[in-house]
Amino acid sequence: MSTITIGVDLAKNVFSACEMDGGGHVLRRLDLKRDAFARWLAQLPVDTVVAMEACSGAHHWARRCLDHGLQPRIIAAQFVKPFRKGRKTKNDRADAEAVATAARQGNMRFVPVKDIDQQVRLSWHRVREGYKVESLAIGNRIRGLLAEFGVIVAQSDLALRRLLADLDAQVGLPAEFKELLRDLADHWQQLRLHFDACDARIEAHARQDERCVRLRSIVGVGAITADAAVATVGNAREFKQGRQMSAWLGLVPTQHSSGGHVQLGEISCRGDAYLRTLLIQGARSSLQRAKAVATEKATPEQLWIRTLDGRMPFGKVIVAIANKHARQIWAMLARDVDYDPHACLNHPMHQQNRPAHAA
Numbered sequence: 001m002s003t004i005t006i007g008v009d010l011a012k013n014v015f016s017a018c019e020m021d022g023g024g025h026v027l028r029r030l031d032l033k034r035d036a037f038a039r040w041l042a043q044l045p046v047d048t049v050v051a052m053e054a055c056s057g058a059h060h061w062a063r064r065c066l067d068h069g070l071q072p073r074i075i076a077a078q079f080v081k082p083f084r085k086g087r088k089t090k091n092d093r094a095d096a097e098a099v100a101t102a103a104r105q106g107n108m109r110f111v112p113v114k115d116i117d118q119q120v121r122l123s124w125h126r127v128r129e130g131y132k133v134e135s136l137a138i139g140n141r142i143r144g145l146l147a148e149f150g151v152i153v154a155q156s157d158l159a160l161r162r163l164l165a166d167l168d169a170q171v172g173l174p175a176e177f178k179e180l181l182r183d184l185a186d187h188w189q190q191l192r193l194h195f196d197a198c199d200a201r202i203e204a205h206a207r208q209d210e211r212c213v214r215l216r217s218i219v220g221v222g223a224i225t226a227d228a229a230v231a232t233v234g235n236a237r238e239f240k241q242g243r244q245m246s247a248w249l250g251l252v253p254t255q256h257s258s259g260g261h262v263q264l265g266e267i268s269c270r271g272d273a274y275l276r277t278l279l280i281q282g283a284r285s286s287l288q289r290a291k292a293v294a295t296e297k298a299t300p301e302q303l304w305i306r307t308l309d310g311r312m313p314f315g316k317v318i319v320a321i322a323n324k325h326a327r328q329i330w331a332m333l334a335r336d337v338d339y340d341p342h343a344c345l346n347h348p349m350h351q352q353n354r355p356a357h358a359a
Contacts, residue, residue: 003022004048005100006018006048006050006051007020009092009099010061019100020100026097041070047069050071052075054074059114063113074110075103080099083102084098115234117231122231124201124205131195135188142184149172205231212226212227219286220325225275228274233329234333235333235336236334242331245327250269250276251276254268267319276322280319286325290309299341
């Protein structure tokens with residue numbers, strides 16, 4: 001196995017690389033253009049560790065490394081920053097050296113390499129989010145323009161569509177302005193069609209993937225959340241336990257503990273913000289469902305949610321549910337099992353807290 005560790009500062013055209021030996025000494029530094037960098041990777045000894053920051057293109061180059069028998073290591077930027085020499089010294093060579101140094105740490109955490117299928121599926125999610133943002137921006141733009149002419153529209157897409165469909169009834173608006181609004185309305189409608197097409201493709205992915213089908217049995221996890229989870233974490237075996245995956249998603253509280261005194265703060269909000277947002281939204285649905293279902297038909301999880309809702313603020317309840325869903329998703333993906341709403345009853349802590357007469 002090679003003792004060389006290579007840190008790479010990725011870029012669009014010029015890549016900076018730093019070679020380190022087993023003792024952490026810099027052997028050489030290279031600045032290579034894109035094609036030369038690809039050829040250089042192919043010449044490296046098998047099992048050489050090639051480390052890079054998690055950024056655009058990192059997974060592509062990690063797959064290229066795997067094709068050449070190398071060991072790619074993708075590191076989150078926040079873990080690389082402490083190893084950069086000097087706070088005011090930042091350049092490509094310093095970044096490459098910091099990446100190589102970070103990769104040699106025995107307790108460093110790495111980002112799992114995504115395959116092409118995962119990245120394609122995530123691309124549909126990113127484009128869908130882009131269409132959603134653009135659609136919201138255009139709707140607000142139309143409302144703002146109408147307000148300039150004294151026309152106020154209710155805060156709903158349906159109300160705005162009804163007004164745009166009958167612009168001729170707005171006698172106080174100039175003809176040229178109505179023409180502009182019709183163009184905006186057409187563009188807005190096209191974005192909605194593209195958004196619906198993304199939803200349909202994501203739904204198709206979720207139906208065809210057995211892992212997504214199993215995840216959707218969790219109340220609050222729909223097609224979009226299930227597909228995003230599978231495309232983001234794959235089989236989830238990179239995480240040792242569900243707690244670690246939940247922490248990676250930023251669903252655990254920050255700590256400010258010292259001298260044996262534990263002080264917890266707000267959730268860390270680290271990791272994948274998109275998947276965390278989906279889980280939070282799904283938790284709202286789970287809370288509503290738990291409140292609506294009859295007590296005799298409620299699952300143990302829904303009874304637990306009701307208990308939380310009775311003694312905790314709304315925000316903490318939502319985060320707790322999302323945290324639980326993240327752990328359930330890890331268990332189902334890592335262990336390749338179906339969802340069991342009664343699994344919590346077999347947990348040692350639940351058995352310990354059972355009344356003596358129920359044993």
